[in-house]
Amino acid sequence: MPSPDTAQPRHGPFFTLLNKEWRDILAGQTIWVLLLLVSLLVGYSYTQAVTLYGEASKPAQQLPEVARSLSPLDGVFVPTFGALYLANTFLLPFIAIRSIASERQTGGHKLLLQLPCWLSTIVTAKVVALLAVWLIATLPCLTVVALWSSSGGHVGWAEVANLFLGHLLYAAVVVGISFVAAAVAESSATAAILTLAATLGFWVLDFAAAGEGGLLKSLSNLSLTTLLRGFEQGVFSSITMFGALIASAVLIIIAGILIDLRVTLAHKLLTSALAAVFAAGLAAGVAIRPLNVDTTEDGRNSFPPADAATLAGLDKPLHVLVRLAPEDPRYIDFERKVLSKLRRSVRDFAVTLQSDTRSGLFENSDTYGVMVYRYDGKQAESRSTGEGEVLPLIYGLAGIERKAVADRDPYPGYPLQARTDLAQVWFYGLLPLLILAAWVLAHRQATAWPPRTSQAIRSRIRTRRPFHGGM
Amino acid sequence: MFALNDITFTARRGEILGLIGPNGAGKTTLLEILSGLLPADRGSVRWDEIPLPTGRRKHVMFYLPEAVEPYPDRRAIDVLVLFAELFGQPDSRLSGIIEQLALSPVLQTRVAALSKGYRRRLLLALGLLAPQPLVMIDEPFDGLDLKQTREVMAVLRTLCGADRSLLLSIHQLSDAERLCDRFVLLSAGSVRGEGNLEDLRARAGQGHVGLEEVFLALT
Numbered sequence: 001m002p003s004p005d006t007a008q009p010r011h012g013p014f015f016t017l018l019n020k021e022w023r024d025i026l027a028g029q030t031i032w033v034l035l036l037l038v039s040l041l042v043g044y045s046y047t048q049a050v051t052l053y054g055e056a057s058k059p060a061q062q063l064p065e066v067a068r069s070l071s072p073l074d075g076v077f078v079p080t081f082g083a084l085y086l087a088n089t090f091l092l093p094f095i096a097i098r099s100i101a102s103e104r105q106t107g108g109h110k111l112l113l114q115l116p117c118w119l120s121t122i123v124t125a126k127v128v129a130l131l132a133v134w135l136i137a138t139l140p141c142l143t144v145v146a147l148w149s150s151s152g153g154h155v156g157w158a159e160v161a162n163l164f165l166g167h168l169l170y171a172a173v174v175v176g177i178s179f180v181a182a183a184v185a186e187s188s189a190t191a192a193i194l195t196l197a198a199t200l201g202f203w204v205l206d207f208a209a210a211g212e213g214g215l216l217k218s219l220s221n222l223s224l225t226t227l228l229r230g231f232e233q234g235v236f237s238s239i240t241m242f243g244a245l246i247a248s249a250v251l252i253i254i255a256g257i258l259i260d261l262r263v264t265l266a267h268k269l270l271t272s273a274l275a276a277v278f279a280a281g282l283a284a285g286v287a288i289r290p291l292n293v294d295t296t297e298d299g300r301n302s303f304p305p306a307d308a309a310t311l312a313g314l315d316k317p318l319h320v321l322v323r324l325a326p327e328d329p330r331y332i333d334f335e336r337k338v339l340s341k342l343r344r345s346v347r348d349f350a351v352t353l354q355s356d357t358r359s360g361l362f363e364n365s366d367t368y369g370v371m372v373y374r375y376d377g378k379q380a381e382s383r384s385t386g387e388g389e390v391l392p393l394i395y396g397l398a399g400i401e402r403k404a405v406a407d408r409d410p411y412p413g414y415p416l417q418a419r420t421d422l423a424q425v426w427f428y429g430l431l432p433l434l435i436l437a438a439w440v441l442a443h444r445q446a447t448a449w450p451p452r453t454s455q456a457i458r459s460r461i462r463t464r465r466p467f468h469g470g471m
Numbered sequence: 472m473f474a475l476n477d478i479t480f481t482a483r484r485g486e487i488l489g490l491i492g493p494n495g496a497g498k499t500t501l502l503e504i505l506s507g508l509l510p511a512d513r514g515s516v517r518w519d520e521i522p523l524p525t526g527r528r529k530h531v532m533f534y535l536p537e538a539v540e541p542y543p544d545r546r547a548i549d550v551l552v553l554f555a556e557l558f559g560q561p562d563s564r565l566s567g568i569i570e571q572l573a574l575s576p577v578l579q580t581r582v583a584a585l586s587k588g589y590r591r592r593l594l595l596a597l598g599l600l601a602p603q604p605l606v607m608i609d610e611p612f613d614g615l616d617l618k619q620t621r622e623v624m625a626v627l628r629t630l631c632g633a634d635r636s637l638l639l640s641i642h643q644l645s646d647a648e649r650l651c652d653r654f655v656l657l658s659a660g661s662v663r664g665e666g667n668l669e670d671l672r673a674r675a676g677q678g679h680v681g682l683e684e685v686f687l688a689l690t
Contacts, residue, residue: 016556027544107539110508111597114529115557261503262525264510446545 041083043427057415067413096178166231176251234296489651506534543583
């Protein structure tokens with residue numbers, strides 16, 4: 001079949017650029033190293049998780065109460081997907097940075113910027129190629145689901161899908177940060193340092209904000225690790241999802257603005273600032289009508305359906321003054337069991353934390369430990385940190401009855417003592433071999449003729465006939 | 472302080488216009504500004520008397536920088552096919568350019584492994600693939616020996632025609648004199664003369680002398 005000989009591209013510039021990006025990534029070594037490491041890390045995480053889960057499952061066979069606490073999400077999937085978190089934090093940025101920085105360093109971007117297409121087309125092609133890379137990198141994690149299921153394990157599809165979404169959003173923001181770093185820095189090494197400084201900075205922020213309130217706590221709520229933690233706990237939050245998507249998109253747009261040589265620095269800064277303001281406005285708009293869904297099968301993040309329905313009917317602001325120190329175990333317990341659920345159930349809800357010390361060990365006040373609930377001009381006090389006491393108190397303040405809604409079936413728990421032999425063979429043997437084979441194939445593909453090369457060109461090269469005497 | 476000041480000149484349809492000046496004269500800066508890759512404080516570009524804003528310049532002009540090494544990890548043929556496809560050029564055109572620039576022995580070689588001469592030819596091939604009616608090339612003969620320079624000159628001459636003009640930044644005056652139809656003399660960020668060799672000789676008050684003497688007299 002003759003090669004096409006037409007003055008029009010076979011595909012639009014986007015697909016040509018996408019093909020270029022894809023071949024660039026496959027021709028590099030980073031993606032293969034990433035896949036090999038993810039395979040080994042996932043294998044190790046899965047083996048460890050399943051072993052520990054099996055040990056915890058032994059007493060559960062006799063004790064149903066113990067069985068109810070065994071969730072594959074916590075016991076298997078979250079620790080196993082943790083390998084993906086490491087890859088997203090430490091390896092994915094290098095691939096993302098390379099796709100921007102290499103063209104800046106070699107001057108290739110000066111040619112690209114003159115192509116008959118928009119800069120956004122060029123950047124979008126890079127993003128789509130990276131998304132494809134990320135999806136491939138998640139394949140080892142997805143095989144975990146198949147392995148666990150085939151060994152008789154239970155899979156809560158909604159909670160696993162939610163976990164997957166959390167890692168995807170995390171990766172999207174990391175790619176955005178990497179793009180901006182690559183657009184700002186003069187070299188790939190500097191861009192990598194900047195990206196790691198940002199991602200590791202979120203760790204430091206979370207560590208510093210642990211047990212703190214105020215601005216530091218508010219900032220840490222915006223961190224990448226906090227973003228992921230919600231999904232790991234089985235909570236789908238529309239605010240978090242759209243917030244991450246908007247953050248990723250605006251970072252990528254800002255990177256596009258910064259790599260554009262055609263405008264002045266002042267124009268770049270102004271446009272970037274406008275993009276950031278627009279994104280902030282968009283995020284604020286998304287936050288007006290939040291949607292929170294507890295995707296866990298045991299419903300750990302939500303009140304029973306009857307209470308959730310009753311609380312959703314509260315039409316006035318509910319305020320809770322918590323007289324506990326941020327590091328007090330009672331506060332942590334109260335936050336996990338009651339406050340976080342109230343935030344997702346009550347439309348207008350606010351909490352104020354009040355204490356003189358950070359740990360609460362040396363609090364002398366008689367009112368320390370008292371929670372004050374205010375609703376519609378009325379208030380009530382309680383020292384309880386359990387929903388069994390708090391919810392009736394709130395209903396009393398609001399003057400409403402608990403709605404009659406059918407309760408969900410009790411969570412049975414899914415204890416399992418599974419073998420990991422097959423998983424070890426797969427993750428430590430077969431999968432790395434498959435990845436290496438794909439690496440070799442990709443290398444051969446990279447040295448094969450590009451699909452469009454005509455027979456005329458190929459025959460020219462085969463004969464090695466020099467033109468005009470050659471060089 | 473300005474890198475370029477009060478620069479005005481005209482490129483005519485179908486000609487090879489040489490942008491002549493020593494290192495540091497502002498040739499590269501001027502080409503980058505014209506192509507829109509570098510923002511200017513003020514000034515305008517007109518195409519057929521119609522103002523051409525920065526965003527639309529890539530539709531009529533293509534600039535080939537000197538110090539670029541696009542996609543060093545890819546083979547020469549990959550880069551050529553990529554740009555041929557992006558520019559919508561048919562295989563016959565690509566094949567012809569490969570032949571004109573004698574690139575066939577290195578098509579399977581990685582760009583990073585190319586000699587300086589071949590790398591220069593590869594870049595020229597990208598410039599020749601560009602469909603824009605004005606192609607601007609920064610130092611097209613840099614890295615080429617005498618024979619190669621002559622060959623590339625012949626290629627550039629055949630490339631230039633009724634539908635294509637070339638603006639070449641050249642610091643070797645002898646090369647420029649041999650190839651270009653007209654010249655823009657640039658020194659210290661200002662135009663010191665524009666025209667063909669006869670015009671410039673007359674302006675410099677010189678007799679039958681070469682471009683070097685004219686340039687020295689005018690700058």
